[in-house]
Amino acid sequence: MSQCRVVIGLMSALGSIAVAADGPETLIPEVVVTGKRPAAQAAGTISSPIADARFGIPADGGDLLRRLPGVDGSRMGGHGLDPIVRGQSQNQLNILIDGAHAFGGCPNRMDPPTTLLDLEAYDSLTLIKSAQTVRHGGGGSGGTILFERHTPRFTEGEAPRARFNGGLTSNSQTQSVGADIAIGNPLAFARVTGQSRGANNYRDGHGDEVRSAYNSEAAGFAIGYTPSDSTRIEVKYDTTHDWDVLFAGAAMDSPYSNSNQWRVKFDQDVAMGSLQALRAELYSVNVDHLMDNYSLRALTGLFKMRAPTESNTAGGRFVADLATGDTDWTLGVDYLSVARDATRYWNYKSASVDVPQSYLWPDVVQDDLGFFVEGERPLGASARLTAGLRYDQVEASLSKSRANSAPVGPTWLMSPNQLYSAYYGRSAEDQTENNLGGFLRYGLEFGQGLALTAGASRSLRTADATERYLAANGNPASARWVGNPGLRPEQHHQIDLSLHKTTATWSTGLEIFHDRVDDYILRDRAHGQSGILLTDNATIYRNVEADLTGGEWTVEIQFDPRWQAGASLAYVQARNRSDERAIAQIPPLSGQLKLEHRRDSWSAGARATWADTQDRVDDDPLTGSGLDVGKTAGWWVLDLYGEASIGKHGRLRLGIDNLFDRAYAYHVNRANLDPFNPEAVQVNEPGRMLWVRASLDF
Template sequence: MTAARPHRRPTRLHTAILASLATMAAGAQPVAAQGLDTILITAPEPMAIDQPVTLTADDAAPRADLAEVLREISGVEAGRMSGHGLDPVIRGQREHQLNVLLDGAAIANACPNRMDPPTSFGNLAGYDAVEVRKGVTTLTRGPGGSGGSIELTRNTFERAAEPGVQSRFGFATSSNGLTDQSSADVLMSNGHAYGRVIGQIANGENYEDGDGNEVPSSFKQRSGTIIGGYRVSDATGIEVSIDRNRMLDTRYAGTGMDSIFDNATIYRLDGRLGDLEGPVDGVRLEVSRANVDHLMDNYSLRELTAPMPMEAPAESHTTTARLTASSHINQIEIDYGLDFQRVEQNAQAINAMTDMLAFRQWPDGQTDQFGAFVESDWDLGDSNSLRAGLRLDRFESEIDTALDKSIATHMMVPADIRAAAAEAKSDTEISGLLRYNHAFNANLSGHVGLSRTAVAPNLTQKYITLLMNGMLAKVGNPDLEPEIHHQIEAGLAWQNERLATSANVYIDQVDGYILQDRQIAGLMPMTTSYRNVDARLYGGELDLRYALTDWLATEAQFSYVRGRNTSDSRDLPQIPPLSGNLGVRAERGAIDGAVVLRWAAHAEAIDEQSGLDTRETAGYAVLDLNAGYDITRNWRLEAGVDNVFDRTYAQHVNRAYSGAFGDPTSRINEPGRTVWARLTARF
């Protein structure tokens, strides 16, 4: 067995802030203590050029969905339409503007309404960490990612270097929403051959908001993972894995249907060959296949209020492959390679009374991406480093035009759109990155980054068809062009024995931003579609931490982003307002705790024409408490109260209520007072 961790885990706000500071701060500097545990301001070496914000299962209160945990990071939000399936937003960008990987594998939603964004298939208990990168910091992990990336990682290969058994077990519960969450993770290795088994069971009931109103959000989740591999050395080996995630009976307050099931299976192969002699230092091949099978309807889990019972079977298949090689030339490290991704999505709407097809939301759509990339990190000496990257991508998309009642064949779709949908589409785009780091002295460092990235439209934006009450409610635009993001980012970080702070500012000029809109020429006024516009996003984040004593610290986060549709001189939809956290954290002996005030300003920059913003959203301030106790070196108990004063509030970046459950112009309220507890064991 492995020894238990030597230090107590930090509280969730503490971890998020320090991880954000880690982007530019230098080495660990503890505050001196006399006979007490010290507070460590941990960070990497000053020349680390793209350090992500990193969270683990121990860094956050138990949540029904991973994206709710990510909200604790400055600059990161998540749109809610239920207790599960929150959709992440980084710096005002979302969906296809973010790159999400689950242990290297990409996965596409099977629900056209995104009941199942990629992060909904992952949970922190099943991974060693989640890494969040804000903005563009690398081009080697796929195309796009203009807003940033979210990568759930497992370091099984590295941990397997230690022979023996390593395990983690956890159980959590709460008084409002998440009823129980159990997890087990066991890794067995002889130093070369290894196996790992991970499992989780979670159940949730409808939660109540601060006014005691029940919000439909119940769910059941069952997930399991089997991993096997062989280590030849620290740099050479092979690993295979199978992940299975089942979501059952998930209710949604923000949509006209619920999910009966949403089953995902991910197959993954990861082979690496390192310590080579010659011009190539190492080679790595990653291949994955993710299959999702989904069924939703409007009558099984809710009272039927629609004119007729409908069901919508859907599926997605995502195939990815990445071949990366690395070389070292003097002070320059170079990564280069090829990658490929194919996304296949198919969805229908069926009249459950007659079993007749009503329309096809995705008519066997397919997108292919072929990419080549090269990226180098150059140590310039004297506390300077430079990263430069270039990638070339080919994007292709098409649908099965022989299928009836699709965007290419349905008579309610305008003729010009049907004709455009019948043609296969392709684009070739170039992306580039230049990022410079400089350490001014032992305490102050900074960076500046320039990037150009291409984000291809997804199958929904190109080929969706949705009918409601016999009318065309939404239709895709097959002629959409890729978004081209031109970004500049700059940041400074300061750290001494007591104060750690970082500030980042950015601006993103977008050519061809894909806007959802209700006022598009040739369509009925209430028909939603998509078009390319010019847009600009700008903002920044500020993180601070000050150690008052050797056991008490204050912390703060602030984030702001503004998005403008410069083609039409109006705001972009679903852009979060100024928001942040203020907190006090204590850590003494085996006990730690925190008091955190989460707040957001009034959201008044909205775009009602998009159909995503229905009205302005009131600001809020909510108090949370949490504490932890290390019972032994192996056992830890944590508890907390979220929304202590039972406030009724909603985040602006949220879905609006379905008319069956509330005011369809109101954002879905967040949970009211919630008491939670968690017991964790490591061996």
């Protein structure tokens, strides 16, 4: 009965706000997909304004992405959710923040790239599933995620633009406040953004407190020169500061994680013969991160440990758009350099935590020089062909002196090269890869709103610093975590097929895909497999053959101008063909149902999110990887949400997540991925949470 009163109160509040609102009434925009996309690009692409998301206060970009159909996210705490798209994650996804590749500073991914931005300062989120483009870097077998920010050119006499936002939640007592202000004229502009957010530990559906508190601040500015609609030069700086971030699913917390990001962009429309436009970008992203096991929690082991880390990314691209006959071309060259260094210290025979215990990343550098071409050509009035080709030269190296440095202490401590030799029979050497990939997509419109898209692609994903060079000592040996310097790049060969139907009152889409992977980079345990010399259950990496197969289905129904419903399903199955077993951390069948009612100045809706049981697991560290906690139960939760325009400039959003206060956890869960955590457990999601968000736009 009390739950019913809460629902009625929420709906009544929305109605009262709508009555009180003055000024012209405006239609609240759609959230999930915006704009009419050409048929050949409709499959597997979602583009949405971030400001229109009908959710509470997302902790970070991964939390926001997880709300989209076909996307999951592994949780380790309240912050740092790592997105998973069609069963692929981490460096299988190309994640660009305003055009820049960014890599976090934590080997255990407390700070994935989706944490290195202020969501409120970005205008749109685009998700391109699978390898449908070669424009955004090598790899990207699982997809490309673009967080984009664009400041429209000012008109003569235009007033300053300003947006102020704030929000509160129950349960975790999250508080968020921010501003986005821009001033300018047709010749130039300046834009300043800032956001502050903090959260306490939340309670799950059992009422148990979950270590999930965090604090986050972000700020940035952009200066632009816009002498005409065809010319734009921008200089941008952003900084993020996260501190006192707690993780229930790890043996350490993060006292701080800071990033500094610079970007310079040049865009010029040319219209000179076949040359249509030129674009150039330069960027750098520097991340400093610290994790330890004693400053934010009671010490549980014998020794204090801390691990300061650095991740410095620099890159750029030069792109030309051309038109020859009926074909539009994009030609480009890009460069990406990632330097990462991490050392774990402990207080072995020392009053201070300053004795090296492991050289986790022994000054690792990875450079990627890429060349790409992408073309699009209509085939008659209703068909279109899109194709792309990309070549990457990848070079990976590490500091030889660091690789040969053995920590001083017990006899079980080894240098990185000693660890590599013990498990793989080789020392680390500089590596060079020559990776060639591409894609071909055919789109056909049959008329009557029916469109078919078929695609095939080959993409190569090189091993990252952790997979190739991580060197973490541990005692017993099962606590070791050792990268493999001999890893070959993953070779993804994908095919996909989609069918979309759109009418005046409903639309639906079905997408199916199959990805056959040669040399899949598998995180596993040492069991004396081929190429693995020991059988001590240490965490290792090796190449295997794999398959990923799945599909997605969505439907939207407009019953009348005021009522709309939707549903989605997503499923992926991943198989390790070399060992004939499931691959760990793959989401089960899941979906959403929603129903919305809209008026001119307010709307309200309900959304049910659910996941099936997952019994395809790799949960035994004695025979497999043990990265799954075990078979997991299905679950469902119900969320209520609404929003209303207030006057000419205001918007209020409010809702209740997990209305029935259910206790549940996603199968993809970071708690069981930490080799230093002796117990395989899952981090439960928040219990019932009331939230409110407000914004003013001028």
